[in-house]
Amino acid sequence: MTKEWILPKGHLSYWLRQLRNTASLIAPLRVDGDIVFKSLENIHEVSLDNPALLPSPKEFLFPQQESLFWVEDGTKVRQLYNNEKRFVFGVRSCDISALRLLDRFYLEGYEDPYYSLRRKNTVFISIVCNNPDPTCFCIGLGTGPYLEKGFDIQLTDLGDRYFVQAGNTKAIRIIRQWKFLFNKPKRVDYEDQYEVFLSSKARFQKRISLENVREYILAGKVKDSFWGSVTERCFECGGCVYECPLCTCFTVTDRVYSFGIDRVRLWDTCLFKGFTRMAGGILPNEKKILRTKRWYYHKLIHYPDVLGGFGCVGCGRCTVTCPGKIDMATIAIKLRDLQDND
Amino acid sequence: MIAMDKILTVCPYCGCGCGLYLHVDRGRLVGVSPSKSHPVNRGSLCVKGWNAHEFVIHPDRLLSPMIKDKGEFRECTWDIALDYVAHRLMEIRDRHGPDSIGILSSAKCTNEENYLMMKFARAVVGTNNIDHCARLCHSSTVGGLAAAFGSGAMTNSISEIRDAKVLFVIGSNTTEQHPMIGMHMLDAVDRGAILIVADPRRPQIAEFAHIHLRHKPGTDVALLMGIMHIIVNEGLVDIDFVRRRTENFDTFERILRDFHPHAVERITGVGIEEIRRVARIYAMEKRSMLFYAMGITQHITGVDNVRACANLVMLTGHIGLPSSGINPLRGQNNVQGACDMGALPNVYSGYQTVTNPRARRKFERAWKRKLPLKPGLTVVEMTEAAYEGRLKALYIMGENPLLSDPDLNHVNEAMKRLDLLIVQDIFPNETMQYAHVVLPACSFAEKDGTFTNTERRVQLLRKAIEPLGNSRPDWEIITELSRRMGYDMKYRGTYEIMEEIALLTPSYGGMLHHRLREVHGLQWPCPDVAHPGTPFLHRKKIAKGLGTFITVEFKPPAELPDDEYPFILTTGRIYFHYHTGTMCRRTSVLEREEPECYVEINPDDAEVLHIKDKSQVRVSSRRGSITVFARVTDRTPQGVVFIPFHYSEAAANLLTNAALDPTVKIPEYKVCAVKVEPLIKEDRRPRSIKIVDLEDLRIT
Ligand code: SF4
Ligand code: SF4
């Protein structure tokens, strides 16, 4: 169920201000040479023509560090839920696509109460990418640069106005609250929106088919020597996992204070050997190559088999952050070249 | 309070000085992310940077001042603690003279704090006994390079690395110890640069090397002289450069003749052909960068090693241009700054020597106090003086000599003999057990100031959260203490301290906080407020006029293997940990990755000794003995073993030798003789996780 409107650009800051009155508002802001997601203080600082932001907005659903519960007097356990209502404005399409898989991971079967609550309390307002970065490759994956469904609210920049789409009842209700700001779209608006989609698609520098890569791997064509040469370059920084909007690794630790115990969940990564350490100190993945391989197998083979989609939405963040330049896009391109030479 | 704030600041771990954002949710630190526009890390971080938020709120944080009373620490107010310290310091100064007091400043603290600490030592206490851990890592650089060029720092910028054509890396495990510099090196290699690595072990960076020289530990001088011998013999010297920009070449050349390649081959174990290839490649390419780290400096011949490196770049004219120079990689996040600020026994800020009457007068006028004439004691000499009872009081800010210094059993005894030991830190450490007073300081996330990274970039540290508990920033503690000792330091903030630094330190003349805010810092020298900073040094002219060839001699390490102690022990850091582990061992992911100390031993040696991978072994030297797990790997050559020094439960420095370089007094961490014995009984035990005591688990 999608409903559409037109929002004149001049109304945007008023609308944002209204949104901020009802919940906390997070948006991409320019600070010290970078653009980062932050609580919005000054509406005019919003920066929408931004390159992919580091880190991904998964931090708003699955924070880098979060207290789960607090134990006092040995027995009194207090769950710590974050009940805050939030709008996250200016998210990109690929990140919204990533939420679909994150949701399946955290909500299907066992429902993670912390994730679930944050998810319910957060509304994402995404922007169609008119100007993809050189690192983006969502286009080959159908995860961007615009979405047909799955978004809360999606804006398309049509120059002097935004094409606004609300993808669910909650979103429609939010728009209706300030109905007077929005107009009904006309035919020309639909055409202009399509124009934007077309021109955006034409700007992609990277076209990658992960499907081909998957088949190539499944055909048993990729030798360990290839993975060895990849692994050699890994700095074990964890950046690819931390940045990836789809990666879900975490660890749990207890902070024992004199006045209670804080159980904390922290981002972790499967690329570290200790991540799968077993009782007695056995390290099933002590060899680095096993871990690198697993990361790719998990994203390219396991995810599609189990969750019905690649573990990658083509956001290009790992390309930016990987010090060893062995990110998803680079590896996919390398494998494609190998394939061509076969 | 803001629900999600991100504050740009600087990584507290290594000298790369990566820019990172601290994420703050309603006053609580919740995460870290890299800065994409930062010239060093460009959107990347190493694992330590990514986890830099966690240790800050660790339950172990010291949150209240404490005074020891009948062997027990008792919490007290700041007033009581500071009054006590001030009173005792003045008492000791009056009874035994100012030189009976020693001060250890810190490469983890800001420039402003280091400057204040050295002002405190010199103007308030009246002694030049101030030093810090740079003594233990790069004093050879400060000594060696300053004599050759007049400046002891990286001559190039990190961002120039990718344009280099030849990278010569000697004694540095760059990808693991300076990961973001390693990233730039990899980038250069991808773009066609030739990478030469000289290291007895096989560090990760060697996997990418076109040539890997595995010389014997402690033979760096011979190796470098051998290379230079060939450069001279084959006429590859940049004669023009040598004539116009350097002096003393002739004397040097005479010494060089002794290093015949055959002799060098015998000493170093590296083949003549290899040496010749390196000499040709390095000399013939114009954009050649030389990098070195602890593998060069931590020897009794540390200064000579550095001089040899300096001679090599002068001989070939590889200095004074972009992507062409000599680059010591400095370990601690602010070790460059702590040296620049004069937290050293012989210089004021900006390396102005205390023996120079003009410099002294300048500081005397600014500080309105008479200053001591005689250079002070170094770190290791302070321990010695404490041991002998000449040093009565030691004030330690953010250091942990009881894990970092060589020959720990001796240090232990020295600390015990002190009349007054003041420890100012964020976490309890090994040294604290002998302290009389403990002052809780703030971590990097709770204060402002500046850090200077290894490429001389002075960057702003920004406060992200309020000080935890009762802790205070180090600079506030120093000013308070100083006031109580009758010298009022009045600063409204760290920016005012920086103003004073800029006034008195020529190379920091234009480093004012508001200027550093606009960009990711400025590189010194930056003499005035209009100056844009200096990306590479010695442009058009060597800083001190002419570069000086200083003759060096090959001396074998102080302690060589023999029948009883047949192995060479070399120590160092590992990727997941950092120095004495104060911060990283309180970070769950890092500690989980490498929870235990180990010794790396070559498979051939292991076989002879019947040592299996992951079995327990005892490693002993003439000074002590530790029990660790064996890691059998050919990363370490035969006859050499490697132990990381982060672990207090198996402290590598119980074994190391306190033999010192004669000029700068750096201890020889990289070579000492040990023996390795298997502990048969526990042979079959797998490498285990740290087994938590059940007692500790019980919730009461
Ligand atoms: S694998 Fe890389 S490109 Fe793909 S979604 Fe994750 S971070 Fe983005
Ligand atoms: S970002 Fe690159 S270097 Fe870092 S862990 Fe991932 S693959 Fe390894």
Ligand code: SF4
């Ligand atoms: S490379 Fe050094 S400065 Fe950069 S994140 Fe790692 S430890 Fe911090």
